[in-house]
Amino acid sequence: MSVIERMLRRDDVPDDGEFVRLSPMRRRDLKAGVLEVERLAYPKPWSSGVFQSELEQVKSGSRHYLVARLGGRIVGHAGLWFAADEAHVTNVAVHPAARRRGIARTMMSALAEEALRRACVSWTLEVRVSSTGAQELYRSFGFVPAGVRQKYYENTEDAIVMWCHDIDSEEYRARLDALAAGGVM
Numbered sequence: 436m437s438v439i440e441r442m443l444r445r446d447d448v449p450d451d452g453e454f455v456r457l458s459p460m461r462r463r464d465l466k467a468g469v470l471e472v473e474r475l476a477y478p479k480p481w482s483s484g485v486f487q488s489e490l491e492q493v494k495s496g497s498r499h500y501l502v503a504r505l506g507g508r509i510v511g512h513a514g515l516w517f518a519a520d521e522a523h524v525t526n527v528a529v530h531p532a533a534r535r536r537g538i539a540r541t542m543m544s545a546l547a548e549e550a551l552r553r554a555c556v557s558w559t560l561e562v563r564v565s566s567t568g569a570q571e572l573y574r575s576f577g578f579v580p581a582g583v584r585q586k587y588y589e590n591t592e593d594a595i596v597m598w599c600h601d602i603d604s605e606e607y608r609a610r611l612d613a614l615a616a617g618g619v620m
């Protein structure tokens with residue numbers, strides 16, 4: 436079992452606020468914290484309807500969404516959209532009061548494991564040019580810029596398209612394990 440698999444299976448750890456606990460996103464999580472985190476994270480947050488539509492698509496297997504809790508409180512959420520052997524990161528958001536504690540890294544690690552479980556070989560995302568912190572996070576997961584979508588956000592801000600290939604390789608396994616262990620690669 437890999438380091439990250441061990442980390443994600445810590446169901447025995449008490450929910451004492453020290454550990455980030457991940458679970459699949461449920462409809463009830465929307466009002467319980469997801470919508471607030473979303474509103475605090477983005478200038479154009481997803482509506483409840485958008486989340487509900489995404490969660491509907493979890494049932495058919497084309498989406499995967501999770502929430503992160505600290506001390507029982509929802510502090511983050513993230514998701515993937517699967518298309519053939521590619522996974523597209525649709526959303527990664529953390530409550531401003533809970534940032535820089537590794538919550539996004541933990542959620543990204545879990546998304547990577549899910550993408551591998553679904554036999555994906557690449558993953559991709561779009562990120563705002565101004566979101567330099569998020570770009571740093573994605574670079575640590577091996578994403579590299581592959582292009583720009585002009586005026587992608589609100590018809591104003593450009594998006595950087597980032598890709599990460601060969602996630603089914605031994606090298607990528609080592610990167611994920613190093614990230615889970617708190618190391619850098």
Ligand SMILES: CC(C)(COP(=O)(O)OP(=O)(O)OC[C@H]1O[C@@H](n2cnc3c(N)ncnc32)[C@H](O)[C@@H]1OP(=O)(O)O)[C@@H](O)C(=O)NCCC(=O)NCCS
Pocket residue numbers: 476477526527528529530533534535536537538539540541561562563566567568569571572573575
């Ligand atoms: C981007 C975001 C998800 C990061 O969440 P987070 O839980 O604070 O991130 P983590 O603590 O897991 O950070 C992991 C690494 O990413 C990088 N990183 C994250 N935020 C950063 C920032 N503001 N500045 C520089 N690097 C940053 C760092 O390398 C960090 O490692 P370190 O803390 O050991 O230096 C969060 O800031 C957020 O919700 N932003 C608004 C929404 C958004 O832009 N989402 C991305 C959409 S594409």
